[in-house]
Amino acid sequence: xxxxxxxxxxxxxxxxxxxxxxxxxxxxxxxxxxxxxxxxxxxxxxxxxxxxxxxxxxxxxxxxxxxxxxxxxxxxxxxxxxxxxxxxxxxxxxxxxxxxxxxxxxxxxxxxxxxxxxxxxxxxxxxxxxxxxxxxxxxxxxxxxxxxxxxxxxxxxxxxxxxxxxxxxxxxxxxxxxxxxxxxxxxxxxxxxxxxxxxxxxxxxxxxxxxxxxxxxxxxxxxxxxxxxxxxxxxxxxxxxxxxxxxxxxxxxxxxxxxxxxxxxxxxxxxxxxxxxxxxxxxxxxxxxxxxxxxxxxxxxxxxxxxxxxxxxxxxxxxxxxxxxxxxxxxxxxxxxxxxxxxxxxxxxxxxxxxxxxxxxxxxxxxxxxxxxxxxxxxxxxxxxxxxx
Amino acid sequence: xxxxxxxxxxxxxxxxxxxxxxxxxxxxxxxxxxxxxxxxxxxxxxxxxxxxxxxxxxxxxxxxxxxxxxxxxxxxxxxxxxxxxxxxxxxxxxxxxxxxxxxxxxxxxxxxxxxxxxxxxxxxxxxxxxxxxxxxxxxxxxxxxxxxxxxxxxxxxxxxxxxxxxxxxxxxxxxxxxxxxxxxxxxxxxxxxxxxxxxxxxxxxxxxxxxxxxxxxxxxxxxxx
Amino acid sequence: xxxxxxxxxxxxxxxxxxxxxxxxxxxxxxxxxxxxxxxxxxxxxxxxxxxxxxxxxxxxxxxxxxxxxxxxxxxxxxxxxxxxxxxxxxxxxxxxxxxxxxxxxxxxxxxxxxxxxxxxxxxxxxxxxxxxxxxxxxxxxxxxxxxxxxxxxxxxxxxxxxxxxxxxxxxxxxxxxxxxxxxxxxxxxxxxx
Numbered sequence: 001x002x003x004x005x006x007x008x009x010x011x012x013x014x015x016x017x018x019x020x021x022x023x024x025x026x027x028x029x030x031x032x033x034x035x036x037x038x039x040x041x042x043x044x045x046x047x048x049x050x051x052x053x054x055x056x057x058x059x060x061x062x063x064x065x066x067x068x069x070x071x072x073x074x075x076x077x078x079x080x081x082x083x084x085x086x087x088x089x090x091x092x093x094x095x096x097x098x099x100x101x102x103x104x105x106x107x108x109x110x111x112x113x114x115x116x117x118x119x120x121x122x123x124x125x126x127x128x129x130x131x132x133x134x135x136x137x138x139x140x141x142x143x144x145x146x147x148x149x150x151x152x153x154x155x156x157x158x159x160x161x162x163x164x165x166x167x168x169x170x171x172x173x174x175x176x177x178x179x180x181x182x183x184x185x186x187x188x189x190x191x192x193x194x195x196x197x198x199x200x201x202x203x204x205x206x207x208x209x210x211x212x213x214x215x216x217x218x219x220x221x222x223x224x225x226x227x228x229x230x231x232x233x234x235x236x237x238x239x240x241x242x243x244x245x246x247x248x249x250x251x252x253x254x255x256x257x258x259x260x261x262x263x264x265x266x267x268x269x270x271x272x273x274x275x276x277x278x279x280x281x282x283x284x285x286x287x288x289x290x291x292x293x294x295x296x297x298x299x300x301x302x303x304x305x306x307x308x309x310x311x312x313x314x315x316x317x318x319x320x321x322x323x324x325x326x327x328x329x330x331x332x333x334x335x336x337x338x339x340x341x342x343x344x345x346x347x348x349x350x351x352x353x354x355x356x357x358x359x360x361x362x363x364x365x366x367x368x369x370x371x372x373x374x375x376x377x378x379x380x381x382x383x384x385x386x387x388x389x
Numbered sequence: 390x391x392x393x394x395x396x397x398x399x400x401x402x403x404x405x406x407x408x409x410x411x412x413x414x415x416x417x418x419x420x421x422x423x424x425x426x427x428x429x430x431x432x433x434x435x436x437x438x439x440x441x442x443x444x445x446x447x448x449x450x451x452x453x454x455x456x457x458x459x460x461x462x463x464x465x466x467x468x469x470x471x472x473x474x475x476x477x478x479x480x481x482x483x484x485x486x487x488x489x490x491x492x493x494x495x496x497x498x499x500x501x502x503x504x505x506x507x508x509x510x511x512x513x514x515x516x517x518x519x520x521x522x523x524x525x526x527x528x529x530x531x532x533x534x535x536x537x538x539x540x541x542x543x544x545x546x547x548x549x550x551x552x553x554x555x556x557x558x559x560x561x562x563x564x565x566x567x568x569x570x571x572x573x574x575x576x577x578x579x580x581x582x583x584x585x586x587x588x589x590x591x592x593x594x595x596x597x598x599x600x601x602x603x604x605x606x607x608x609x610x611x612x613x614x
Numbered sequence: 615x616x617x618x619x620x621x622x623x624x625x626x627x628x629x630x631x632x633x634x635x636x637x638x639x640x641x642x643x644x645x646x647x648x649x650x651x652x653x654x655x656x657x658x659x660x661x662x663x664x665x666x667x668x669x670x671x672x673x674x675x676x677x678x679x680x681x682x683x684x685x686x687x688x689x690x691x692x693x694x695x696x697x698x699x700x701x702x703x704x705x706x707x708x709x710x711x712x713x714x715x716x717x718x719x720x721x722x723x724x725x726x727x728x729x730x731x732x733x734x735x736x737x738x739x740x741x742x743x744x745x746x747x748x749x750x751x752x753x754x755x756x757x758x759x760x761x762x763x764x765x766x767x768x769x770x771x772x773x774x775x776x777x778x779x780x781x782x783x784x785x786x787x788x789x790x791x792x793x794x795x796x797x798x799x800x801x802x803x804x805x806x807x
Contacts, residue, residue, distance in 0.1 A: 054527035061512070062536055071686035074716035097415050138639055145649060159665035159730070165716045173717070174663065201635040206628040224442045224465070227501025240465050311721040312680060322415040323461055323472065325445070336448050336459070351446040351461075359504040388527060 017043055022370075026055050030133050030374040033384030035358075039365070039373070046373055049365035051358060056388040064348030068314035069095045069337075070169060072348065076335075077163040079350060080386040082125050083329045085118035085154070088167035090326035093248060094335040095169040097322035099315065101307075105250065106300035107171035112251045112293050114154060114166060116286040117184065120191070121150040122329035123279045123286075126381040130276060131202050133378035134211050139202045146194055149187055156180060169315065171303030181294050188287040195284060203280060212276060213267030216364045216376035220270065226363070227356040230331030231278045232380060235262035236270035242327035255292045257285045272379035279381070314343040330354050330381055350389055354382040390469050392417045395439055402436070404429050418459070418472035423492050426475055430495045433462060433471070440466045444499035449509040451539055454479050456490045458515060460502075477515075485514070485538040494520040512537040660732040665715045667733040668708055670748035674727035677701055681719035681728055687712045690719060698765070700758045703749055710736055710744045 020041040025031040034055035040048040060079060064072050076091045077084040089111055096103060103111070128143030151161045157176050158166035166173050202208055218228070223236040233240060241259040243252045260281035262274030317339045325334040331353025338347040357380050364376050390398070392410055396419055399407050406422030407429065421429050433441040441462040448459045456477045463470035477490030494517040496503040506517040507526040514535035517523065524530060534541055651658050660666075682690040689712035693705035719728055728748075738744060754762070 054525075054529070057527045059536065065537075067686050071684075071718065074686055074714050074718075100415070138635075142642075148649075156661045156663065159661070159663040159717065160715060163714070197638050201638045204631055205635055206624065206631040210624070210628075222500075225500040227444055227499070238465060245468055308721065311684060311718065320414045323446075332445070334446055334461070336446065336461070338450050340452075346452070347448070347450040349446070349448040349450075351448075355504065355508075356501055359501065 019047065024373070026052075031377060031384075032129065032382055033387075035377075035382070035384055035387070037361070037365070037373075037377070039370070041370065044369050044371075046365050046368055046370060049362050049373075051361050053355075053358070053384070053387050056384050058389065060350065060389040061348055064337075065344060065346060068343045069098075069317070069345065070310050070315060072344075073168055074163065074165045076350075077165055078385060079352065079389055080122075080328065080330065080333070080354070080383045081162060082383055083118050083122040084162060084164045085114045085167060086122075086326060086328040087333060088165065089115055090324060090328070090333045090335050092167050092169045093326065094322050094324040094337050095315065095317070097324050098317040098320060098337055098339055099169070100318075101170065101304075103171045104301050104304055106175075106298055107302045108249050109251050109293055109297040110172050110176055110302060111167055112249055112255070113176070113181075113184070113290060113297070114157070114164075114172075116289045116293070117150050117154060118164075119329045120283050120286045121147045123283050124150075126279050126329075127198065127202075127276070130378045130381075131208075133374050134208060136202055136205070136208065139198060142194065142198065142201070146191060149190075153180070153184060153187060156183075168303070169310065170307030171301070173303075175302040181297075184290060185294060188290055191287055192284070195280070198280070203277065209266050209273060211372075212272040212375055212379070215267075215272045215368060215372045216379060217268045218270040218275075218360060218364060222360060222363065223270070226360040228331065228360055229353050229356065230328065231275055231282065232331065232357045232360075234260065235274040235278045237262055242325055242332055246325070248324070248326060251293060251296070254296065255289050257289050257292075260285065272375050275379040275381075316341060316343055325351075328353055330383065330386070331357055350386075352386040352389060354380075354384075354386045355389075358382050358387055390438065390467060392419070392469075392471055395433075395469070395471055398436070398438060399429060399432060402432055404432055416472050418474050420474045420476055423475050423477070426473075427493050427495060427498065429473070430460075430498045433473075434498060438467075439471075440464045441471065442466070444495070444501040444505075445470070447495075447502050447505035447509055449513040449515045449537075451513060451537070456513065456515060458490075458492050458509070460495070485534065485540045489514045489516050491516040491518055493518050496520055511535070514538060660734070662732070664730070664732040664734070665717050666731045667710070667736070667746065668719070668748060669729050669731050670706060671727040671729075672703070672706070672748075672750055674725045675701075675706070676725055676727075678724060680722040680724065684718045684722045686716060686718060687714055689713045697754075697758075697762045700754070700762060702754045702758075703752045705752075706748045708746050708748060710746055711741070 022039040022041050023036060024039055025036040026034040031037065036052040036055070038050045038052060039046050058078070060075055063075055067075070073088055073091055076087040080087050092103075124143040124147045128140035128147075131137070131139035131143075154164055154166070155161050157174055157180060158164040159174075218232065218236050220236045220238060222228075223233050223238065228236070239259055239261045242248065244257070244259055247253045260278050262269055262278055264271070264274060265277065266273050319339055319341045321336065321338040323334060323336045325332050332351070333353055334351035336347070336349040336351070337345040340346050361377065361380065365373050368376060396407060396410050404425060406425030408420035408422075410417050410419050433439045441464050443463050443465060445461040445463050446459075448461075450457045450459060456479070458475045458477070460473040460475075461470065462473065475492050477492065480488060492515060494502070494506060496506055496517070503520075503522065504526060506515075506520055507522070507524065509515050510517060510520075510523065511525040511527050512535055525532060528536070532547075533544070536543075677692060677694040677696065679692055682688070682692055689709040691705055691707050691709070693703075695702040695704065715730075717730065720730060736744070
């Protein structure tokens with residue numbers, strides 16, 4: 001570990017404090033999973049940090065080489081288990097790119113709908129747990145209540161509460177009906193009211209702002225160098241959203257939405273508060289996207305009839321390779337699948353957004369207090385299932 | 390710019406070892422020789438017209454005749470992307486136990502590549518020479534072997550805990566017969582993957598640290614303390 | 615002077631914004647109904663599409679193994695002996711320790727005989743109970759037995775035995791067995807629905 005120069009202990013002076021080595025995690029509520037961070041402490045100040053991952057490694061890439069293309073879809077659920085729909089989408093698009101096909105138009109709109117609903121659910125977790133990290137318990141329960149309604153909505157169409165396995169190569173598993181869309185609209189109306197409550201209870205709270213503003217400043221250059229994506233990158237002032245800039249689904253081309261970026265409202269650009277606020281504003285954009293999608297959703301089939309034979313005979317794409325990037329709640333998820341003409345890919349790589357976002361932690365922590373370190377980890381919003389895969 | 394324009398720009402700048410653009414795949418890619426990789430990456434990052442400020446992903450892929458290291462680069466400024474490949478040919482008789490391809494690191498050019506390269510070393514055993522912090526990242530430091538290689542054999546025990554033997558995967562070629570043969574040739578009671586490869590620095594396993602030409606491998610968790 | 619003003623300003627701001635937040639909490643406390651479901655006395659509504667435990671229509675099943683092949687985790691085990699078109703059932707189990715409820719076993723079925731129910735309670739105090747037997751009866755039913763024996767006898771060139779002659783020696787024991795099995799599946803169905 002490279003210690004910060006300005007914080008190395010001056011052993012020549014008469015009185016000095018011995019540096020302390022501290023293990024944060026792997027079983028620690030603030031690390032959002034099984035992440036271990038080795039900290040070198042000078043009193044209350046972190047002088048060096050090194051994160052240690054791999055406690056949740058489940059060989060997802062090895063499994064991908066031993067199952068068929070379709071069978072891998074439920075495994076992608078389990079990478080970022082808070083945004084399963086988005087993971088399904090990324091993998092399905094990768095397989096479709098390999099097969100050189102396009103999903104029917106209605107299914108693309110359904111995909112946008114469920115993906116944005118899942119994005120809200122995922123950001124709600126980030127919002128709720130961030131409150132708990134900083135000592136505000138109430139928002140967590142409110143966030144979970146709204147997430148519960150999203151889970152109930154997605155359960156109705158997919159049949160599962162968390163690991164949906166709903167978006168599959170060639171379309172989606174089930175069609176949706178008008179009654180369900182009415183429920184989604186009702187939820188969006190309700191959610192916008194709740195969103196104002198969240199701001200009253202947490203966002204504008206003076207103590208919360210003091211705990212997050214000017215903490216863990218991630219500059220634009222650092223964010224780019226370390227490959228940060230998603231809200232973490234946007235909070236540093238880069239206006240980049242894959243949905244807007246390289247639309248990977250047709251509807252994103254037609255839907256109008258804003259890309260929130262950090263502005264350094266209460267402190268410096270790229271601090272913890274900016275990352276938090278970008279996520280909060282993204283939730284509002286999601287409800288707007290959902291409303292537009294429901295207004296414009298065309299009739300049609302949810303999956304091509306000829307694709308349904310993939311359930312019986314495994315898909316065998318032509319030899320080749322495909323790299324597909326998708327905007328997940330945590331950043332850009334990309335799958336890289338290499339086919340040699342067989343039933344399963346010979347390489348199945350997942351570029352996890354949390355993995356890259358977490359790699360910047362070692363540089364963000366030195367110089368902050370231990371209690372602020374918790375705020376920094378929480379603001380990166382990592383899911384260890386995805387970091388370790 | 391599209392990919393072919395980027396490549397012609399690289400040629401104009403006098404970069405050697407840049408191959409032709411292969412458009413057979415869904416994503417066109419260009420093969421670059423390992424020796425000129427770092428110069429090419431520096432050019433791609435710093436050139437204004439390319440401005441690839443983002444190293445999206447580093448992947449190693451094992452094929453029958455080679456191990457490919459694939460770099461996915463993209464630019465936020467110009468909305469273009471490029472796939473760069475370095476191909477390490479498999480030497481005669483190169484297997485999991487005796488062959489570790491070596492590629493120069495780009496971790497100092499793109500900080501994002503640091504963890505990606507560590508992961509590819511961990512899972513596929515690609516040595517990235519001169520990497521600043523070359524340790525395993527996902528698996529335990531004392532793990533033996535690189536599980537994503539096609540001819541990797543699962544250990545029958547780890548840390549004294551027996552593992553399921555049925556979990557041996559099908560090999561790329563040979564199928565179930567090869568698995569049965571592998572199972573049969575393993576002496577009873579002796580764990581798989583023993584003796585370990587020379588890259589293991591675990592003293593009790595009889596391994597030794599690799600030569601300096603193949604990169605610095607710091608297998609000890611406590612050495613930096 | 616500025617520092618003092620900042621100090622007290624911070625305190626005042628913290629108090630007012632926290633009071634604002636508490637007003638939201640108070641509003642919820644007074645106006646919002648409780649949303650906790652008192653499980654196991656109350657149950658949540660489970661939608662029809664829910665992917666729960668499996669159920670098998672054994673009479674339809676043709677032992678084609680398509681569901682087992684489609685399974686990503688290999689949790690379905692099927693064993694049956696074919697006597698022409700009649701099946702002598704040995705085994706049809708799902709290992710719920712492995713099952714990930716992905717639903718891929720449902721669409722490949724050519725006769726539409728395997729389904730997922732809305733049953734979701736898997737908790738048990740014995741690991742072996744996690745392997746669920748989907749068969750309601752094993753072996754051959756008496757009428758199938760009779761049909762097979764009749765055809766075999768025909769092949770052998772003998773006169774077909776009368777129904778009474780073959781059914782009688784097997785006796786009531788088989789019938790009792792069958793009745794017990796039917797009772798068992800009925801109990802299981804009742805539990806599932």
